[in-house]
Amino acid sequence: MKILVxxxxxxxxxxxxxxLLKENYEVVIVDNLINSKREVLDNIKKITNKEVTFYKVDLxxxxxxxxxxxxxxxxxxxxxxxxxxxxxxxxKPLMYYENNLISTINLLDLMREFNVKKIxxxxxxxxxxxPDSLPIxxxxxLSTTNPYGTTKLMIENILKDLYKSDNSFDITILRYFNPIxxxxxxxxxEDPNGIPNNLMPYIVRVATGKFxxxxxxxxxxxxxxxxxxxxxxxxxxxxxGHVLALKNKKTGLKIxxxxxxxxxxxxxxxxxxxxxxxxxxxxxxxxxxxxxxxxCYASNEKAxxxxxxxxxxxxxxMCRDSYNFVKMNTN
Ligand code: NAD
Ligand code: UD1
Numbered sequence: 506m507k508i509l510v511x512x513x514x515x516x517x518x519x520x521x522x523x524x525l526l527k528e529n530y531e532v533v534i535v536d537n538l539i540n541s542k543r544e545v546l547d548n549i550k551k552i553t554n555k556e557v558t559f560y561k562v563d564l565x566x567x568x569x570x571x572x573x574x575x576x577x578x579x580x581x582x583x584x585x586x587x588x589x590x591x592x593x594x595x596x597k598p599l600m601y602y603e604n605n606l607i608s609t610i611n612l613l614d615l616m617r618e619f620n621v622k623k624i625x626x627x628x629x630x631x632x633x634x635x636p637d638s639l640p641i642x643x644x645x646x647l648s649t650t651n652p653y654g655t656t657k658l659m660i661e662n663i664l665k666d667l668y669k670s671d672n673s674f675d676i677t678i679l680r681y682f683n684p685i686x687x688x689x690x691x692x693x694x695e696d697p698n699g700i701p702n703n704l705m706p707y708i709v710r711v712a713t714g715k716f717x718x719x720x721x722x723x724x725x726x727x728x729x730x731x732x733x734x735x736x737x738x739x740x741x742x743x744x745x746g747h748v749l750a751l752k753n754k755k756t757g758l759k760i761x762x763x764x765x766x767x768x769x770x771x772x773x774x775x776x777x778x779x780x781x782x783x784x785x786x787x788x789x790x791x792x793x794x795x796x797x798x799x800x801c802y803a804s805n806e807k808a809x810x811x812x813x814x815x816x817x818x819x820x821x822x823m824c825r826d827s828y829n830f831v832k833m834n835t836n
Pocket of ligand 2: 631796
């Protein structure tokens with residue numbers, strides 16, 4: 506089976522490509538490298554000893570994307586490509602709407618034209634807004650607080666409408682919680698440019714001395730120790746969820762949370778990181794960050810039951826692998 510992986514050079518996409526190759530899928534990556542590097546392709550080869558076909562194409566360029574569909578006989582698509590920085594999306598909303606929506610509409614229209622009916626889409630727990638209760642189930646009300654999140658919700662709605670119009674489409678929407686960690690080889694991981702927005706990339710940069718101190722955004726949340734609680738999931742557990750989604754016997758339009766179902770506070774994560782890696786992470790308590798919520802963790806029951814999703818990595822593994830990746834990739 507030949508899988509087109511859009512955004513396959515990125516953080517989650519690259520780990521998923523490794524899993525797909527291990528399971529003997531053929532992989533065609535389409536990525537414009539706006540937030541990733543070509544070296545990722547060499548590292549995928551080093552890990553798997555297998556080749557992928559790569560097209561440096563922007564999904565917003567429909568003609569170029571059509572050429573890929575003409576050349577390759579695609580059976581299914583995993584659609585990771587998109588911009589994902591929340592703060593940037595608030596500053597440049599049109600860039601986010603244009604990139605994330607036009608790319609997806611182009612992709613879906615070509616899938617329709619070339620009769621490729623199976624797609625797995627990267628959505629986010631951000632579509633639950635500020636949930637009324639925890640854990641979060643897939644049928645909770647949806648709302649968003651920033652343009653990035655709104656693009657995810659709009660794409661979910663586009664997919665639902667597409668399915669209504671043509672129920673031969675087989676659509677899986679995966680709502681990721683907080684992916685961290687890296688491939689155990691240290692060859693693949695998350696390497697954001699500039700100042701990271703997310704917690705783990707910031708922690709590792711403080712641990713390696715790149716940044717002096719971690720600001721913990723708020724210690725007066727209604728949580729175990731007052732700091733924000735999230736559902737961190739190892740990127741390798743998350744990536745394997747995509748293989749399970751491809752293999753799922755259930756067809757139609759399906760939505761799954763991909764999380765561990767366990768909440769960890771910022772302070773708990775920092776302490777774990779220090780003890781697992783034997784390093785100090787200097788921190789100070791700072792004001793709350795706008796738009797943050799007290800706590801967010803998944804019910805993953807549906808994914809466990811219907812996909813056979815079984816996250817196997819612990820918070821310790823996530824801390825160790827995140828640090829290992831950055832140590833191996835820092836000069
Ligand atoms: P990433 O930025 O590492 O990967 C996305 C890839 O898509 C990059 O390689 C980028 O170059 C490519 N891309 C972006 N726009 C493109 C376009 N128009 N044409 C071709 N390629 C394009 O991000 P990631 O963390 O791997 O996330 C993958 C997907 O999962 C994204 O859609 C993201 O919104 C979603 N997601 C991520 C998280 C997270 O915490 N990382 C959480 C929830 C959902
Ligand atoms: C953020 C995004 C969300 C996106 C998710 C994964 C916001 C409001 N939400 O979620 O849309 O899907 O990333 O990419 O940006 N924290 C600190 N100090 C830091 C960084 C973070 O204390 O320097 C805290 C936060 O307040 C939060 C926790 O760490 O309590 C996790 O933050 P982060 O990694 O940014 O993820 P989310 O806020 O869950």
